Amino acid sequence: MSRGVRRLAPALGLVPFFGYLTIFLIIPTIAVVVGAFVEKDQASLSNIKALGDNVVLRTLWHSIVLSAESAIIGAVLGALLAYAVVTGKPDGLLRRTVTSACGVLAQFGGVTLAFAFIATLGFSGVVTEAGRDVFGIDLFGSGWLFGLKGLTLVYTYFQIPLMVIVFLPSLDGMRVQWREAAESLGATTWQFWRYVAGPLLLPAFLGSTLLLFANAFAAYATAAALVSQGSPILPLLIRNALTSEIVLGQSHLAFALALDMIVVVVIVMTLYALLLRRTSRWLR
Amino acid sequence: MSTARIRAHRRLQAFRIAVFVLLGLFFVVPLGSMAAYSIRVPGGGRTLEFWKQLGQDPDLRGAIVTSLELAFLTVALMLVLLVPTMIWVRLRVLWMSRVVEFLCLLPLTIPAIVLVVGLKGVYAWVTYFFGDSSLTLTFAYVVLVLPYAYRSIDAGLASIDVITLSEAARSLGANWFTVITRIVVPNIGSALLSAAFISVALVLGEFTLASLLNYNNLQVVINLLGKSDSQTSVAASLASLIFAFVLLVMLSFVGRRRSARRATIVIAPAPQPMKEG
Amino acid sequence: MKRTTRNAALVISVVAISLGAAACGGPPDKKDSDSTTKAASATSAKDLGGMKALVEAAQKEGELNVIALPPTWANYGEIIKAFGKKYDIKVNSAQPDAASQDEINAANTLKGTKRAPDVFDLGQSVALANTKMFAPYKVATFDSIPEEFKDANGTWVNDYGGYMSIGFDTKKVPEVTSLNDLLGAKYKGKVALNGDPTQAGAAFSGVVMASVANGGSADDIAPGVNFFQKLKKAGNFLPVDPTPATIESGQTPVVIDWDYTNAAETAKLPSWKVVVPEGAAVGGYYYQAINKDAPHPAAARLWQEFLYSDEGQNLFLGGGARPVRADAMKSDGTLDEALFGKLPEVKGAPVLLTEAQTKTAADYLSKNWSKVAG
Numbered sequence: 001m002s003r004g005v006r007r008l009a010p011a012l013g014l015v016p017f018f019g020y021l022t023i024f025l026i027i028p029t030i031a032v033v034v035g036a037f038v039e040k041d042q043a044s045l046s047n048i049k050a051l052g053d054n055v056v057l058r059t060l061w062h063s064i065v066l067s068a069e070s071a072i073i074g075a076v077l078g079a080l081l082a083y084a085v086v087t088g089k090p091d092g093l094l095r096r097t098v099t100s101a102c103g104v105l106a107q108f109g110g111v112t113l114a115f116a117f118i119a120t121l122g123f124s125g126v127v128t129e130a131g132r133d134v135f136g137i138d139l140f141g142s143g144w145l146f147g148l149k150g151l152t153l154v155y156t157y158f159q160i161p162l163m164v165i166v167f168l169p170s171l172d173g174m175r176v177q178w179r180e181a182a183e184s185l186g187a188t189t190w191q192f193w194r195y196v197a198g199p200l201l202l203p204a205f206l207g208s209t210l211l212l213f214a215n216a217f218a219a220y221a222t223a224a225a226l227v228s229q230g231s232p233i234l235p236l237l238i239r240n241a242l243t244s245e246i247v248l249g250q251s252h253l254a255f256a257l258a259l260d261m262i263v264v265v266v267i268v269m270t271l272y273a274l275l276l277r278r279t280s281r282w283l284r
Numbered sequence: 285m286s287t288a289r290i291r292a293h294r295r296l297q298a299f300r301i302a303v304f305v306l307l308g309l310f311f312v313v314p315l316g317s318m319a320a321y322s323i324r325v326p327g328g329g330r331t332l333e334f335w336k337q338l339g340q341d342p343d344l345r346g347a348i349v350t351s352l353e354l355a356f357l358t359v360a361l362m363l364v365l366l367v368p369t370m371i372w373v374r375l376r377v378l379w380m381s382r383v384v385e386f387l388c389l390l391p392l393t394i395p396a397i398v399l400v401v402g403l404k405g406v407y408a409w410v411t412y413f414f415g416d417s418s419l420t421l422t423f424a425y426v427v428l429v430l431p432y433a434y435r436s437i438d439a440g441l442a443s444i445d446v447i448t449l450s451e452a453a454r455s456l457g458a459n460w461f462t463v464i465t466r467i468v469v470p471n472i473g474s475a476l477l478s479a480a481f482i483s484v485a486l487v488l489g490e491f492t493l494a495s496l497l498n499y500n501n502l503q504v505v506i507n508l509l510g511k512s513d514s515q516t517s518v519a520a521s522l523a524s525l526i527f528a529f530v531l532l533v534m535l536s537f538v539g540r541r542r543s544a545r546r547a548t549i550v551i552a553p554a555p556q557p558m559k560e561g
Numbered sequence: 562m563k564r565t566t567r568n569a570a571l572v573i574s575v576v577a578i579s580l581g582a583a584a585c586g587g588p589p590d591k592k593d594s595d596s597t598t599k600a601a602s603a604t605s606a607k608d609l610g611g612m613k614a615l616v617e618a619a620q621k622e623g624e625l626n627v628i629a630l631p632p633t634w635a636n637y638g639e640i641i642k643a644f645g646k647k648y649d650i651k652v653n654s655a656q657p658d659a660a661s662q663d664e665i666n667a668a669n670t671l672k673g674t675k676r677a678p679d680v681f682d683l684g685q686s687v688a689l690a691n692t693k694m695f696a697p698y699k700v701a702t703f704d705s706i707p708e709e710f711k712d713a714n715g716t717w718v719n720d721y722g723g724y725m726s727i728g729f730d731t732k733k734v735p736e737v738t739s740l741n742d743l744l745g746a747k748y749k750g751k752v753a754l755n756g757d758p759t760q761a762g763a764a765f766s767g768v769v770m771a772s773v774a775n776g777g778s779a780d781d782i783a784p785g786v787n788f789f790q791k792l793k794k795a796g797n798f799l800p801v802d803p804t805p806a807t808i809e810s811g812q813t814p815v816v817i818d819w820d821y822t823n824a825a826e827t828a829k830l831p832s833w834k835v836v837v838p839e840g841a842a843v844g845g846y847y848y849q850a851i852n853k854d855a856p857h858p859a860a861a862r863l864w865q866e867f868l869y870s871d872e873g874q875n876l877f878l879g880g881g882a883r884p885v886r887a888d889a890m891k892s893d894g895t896l897d898e899a900l901f902g903k904l905p906e907v908k909g910a911p912v913l914l915t916e917a918q919t920k921t922a923a924d925y926l927s928k929n930w931s932k933v934a935g
Binding site for chain 1: 660661662663683684686687690749750754756757758759760761762765796797798799800801802807810811812919923924926927928930931933934
Binding site for chain 2: 018025035088115214262
């Protein structure tokens with residue numbers, strides 16, 4: 001007993017940390033989970049049932065599609081870019097520039113990214129006007145930039161650098177000896193990739209793609225700045241539930257929607273953790 | 285070198301050039317457009333008027349100041365909260381390290397938009413105690429930067445032998461406070477600096493919490509400005525991006541210097557077995 | 562080791578849940594010990610000893626907090642300036658782009674502080690859902706306001722209103738005479754609605770107008786949603802939020818919005834015309850109320866007096882909004898006839914939604930608007 005207490009005593013030094021996190025992280029999360037089951041101060045399943053509503057399901061689907069598309073495109077292009085970087089000089093200027101640039105661009109999101117694309121492809125954007133004046137083509141159309149298609153394009157902008165950052169260590173873990181061993185056994189480039197490097201890199205690639213998916217799924221600021229008409233994706237539906245002046249009394253629906261998001265992200269991150277465990281075996 | 289090898293090498297170089305050029309264009313064009321858009325005059329010509337507005341528009345100026353203050357306070361609170369805790373865990377409560385790691389990485393799994401729904405209730409209490417200044421966002425921001433700061437400080441602590449250093453200091457009569465502030469912290473300086481830089485970049489770019497909790501920070505004001513004056517808002521976005529870029533480039537320099545200057549003190553192992561506690 | 566980790570997690574969860582349960586109730590109300598509680602309970606200027614006493618009490622407070630009043634909306638910019646100059650009171654205008662719900666949220670968050678909003682200018686749904694936050698007050702001109710535009714006790718009073726209109730730039734698009742013109746090919750990518758109908762009152766009324774113009778009524782908003790679906794399919798619906806900036810740059814050459822907001826644009830862009838579609842005159846009035854916990858109760862009441870005075874009402878008119886006392890002022894001869902004549906013509910019986918009709922329409926919209934805007 002006294003040994004247990006003696007073990008516990010130093011843990012008291014962690015009380016400020018735990019206390020802080022409890023107030024600002026644990027309690028809000030619990031509030032979301034509990035609040036989803038409350039309506040008008042009573043326990044109720046009405047908000048959970050509302051999650052099966054057509055509108056919510058459709059929005060959830062849009063969110064999933066958007067995240068998947070931007071994740072896959074970002075993963076493929078990012079992997080190609082990472083490979084292009086890794087096959088250069090390990091300490092060269094090119095590699096350092098690209099990795100620093102990716103570090104910055106992966107954080108470049110939200111309002112500033114939305115405005116960057118409005119300045120490029122918006123109604124009076126630089127590229128739109130060039131298209132109009134020089135090529136006579138209308139790049140703006142009926143404002144596709146402000147809908148799901150536009151969001152996919154904009155999300156790809158930060159997904160590719162994120163992929164480079166996350167996937168590069170795995171590519172680094174590829175040993176030159178594998179390539180040489182394969183070649184000495186007579187493998188072509190295609191066979192090397194198909195039978196050796198591909199299967200080894202696949203878990204890392206899939207894991208990184210999942211990370212990109214979770215990143216896009218959780219993103220709010222970019223969409224909030226870009227989309228002003230409608231709530232095509234789940235985070236914007238949460239915004240609607242919190243701030244709408246037309247449909248009132250939806251604040252607990254916001255909790256249910258938030259719970260919905262947590263569930264999806266937890267599933268994705270669990271899969272990611274499992275894949276991570278597999279990759280670390282080979283690519284240490 | 286065989287011709288097959290030469291051909292493969294050339295294919296690889298062609299592939300690399302194609303990738304860099306195409307993706308490079310994809311990334312540079314929006315940035316260039318922002319620059320061009322912010323200095324454009326309808327009808328032709330260029331002007332720096334909108335960039336001047338960055339310093340003149342009172343809302344924007346106030347928001348820049350608020351965001352910088354928030355960044356400073358967040359870094360300070362994060363360091364005060366995280367550094368002693370992590371050192372303490374390594375020194376005395378090692379069995380808690382998994383729990384601490386899990387908690388610190390938890391914000392990565394909880395999107396900001398979800399957190400803000402739950403934070404509304406907590407912030408009712410925060411404004412009750414601390415008033416309604418935008419600076420109270422610091423509390424939430426520390427939670428957001430936690431994963432990144434944790435990783436950075438953890439890497440820093442792992443690269444020095446904390447236990448040996450602290451035992452040596454303690455055996456020379458230092459108390460725990462001295463050990464933390466005068467022994468360990470100076471040795472993880474570059475890790476702390478990286479954590480600080482990343483936190484600043486994150487706070488300056490944060491929009492979700494500020495806008496849904498109805499506070500005015502830089503990104504919220506830029507967004508609002510976009511409705512009435514798109515060119516100034518694009519100039520402001522580009523400025524904030526350049527600032528973050530400079531920060532993160534400085535970060536990569538700090539990182540390189542860290543690996544060049546490894547701080548390890550090699551001490552002969554103590555003759556008696558270490559007592560527990 | 563595993564067991565102690567689990568115990569730690571258990572302890573944290575228990576503490577968290579209990580704290581969470583305790584905090585669910587929300588913080589206690591801050592008691593504000595004001596010496597101005599006399600003003601806080603006044604239901605008319607008489608309670609304070611007449612207009613002069615009200616003005617003095619307000620000037621002693623020195624400040625007024627307003628919220629969600631854009632300067633180009635119903636001429637609020639001029640109204641705020643005029644009020645400040647006339648009574649030498651500083652007006653703090655917060656969050657001009659906020660929506661009605663944000664006003665209530667701000668009042669709740671800032672309750673007991675000096676920055677809480679003193680007065681509200683709200684859309685119908687939010688106003689009628691939050692009447693317990695208002696302090697009843699009858700302005701001096703209360704009796705000249707028609708019955709249907711006020712609460713009997715003065716808890717809320719409509720201040721100005723308008724009709725849904727179509728504003729268009731004659732230089733960029735052909736003349737618009739009816740709503741269905743907008744489905745034509747010449748309007749591809751050019752028609753914008755002011756906001757999201759599931760979020761903002763102006764956009765909501767826009768859809769109601771589309772409904773009435775297409776065979777619907779105040780009880781049935783479905784034809785309106787169908788109209789916007791057709792608009793979207795034709796590629797004419799632009800999912801961009803129209804602002805003075807987008808109108809002047811030509812990005813949104815056609816805007817469906819309140820006539821007073823569109824009229825404010827004509828002042829800046831001479832080629833901007835405003836038309837209220839015939840037979841689809843959907844009107845909406847805004848609701849003015851005083852915050853029960855206003856930090857400056859006397860100034861809040863003086864603001865109300867100003868808004869409903871002839872001067873205030875004519876200032877609304879200057880912004881193209883229809884003042885609620887228009888009829889009474891017309892018969893008194895105090896209405897600014899020149900400004901009134903500038904208002905867009907309204908042909909056909911005006912349609913004003915009741916609270917019940919708004920709720921039905923809102924429910925339908927929240928389920929079906931995603932067909933239009935993803």
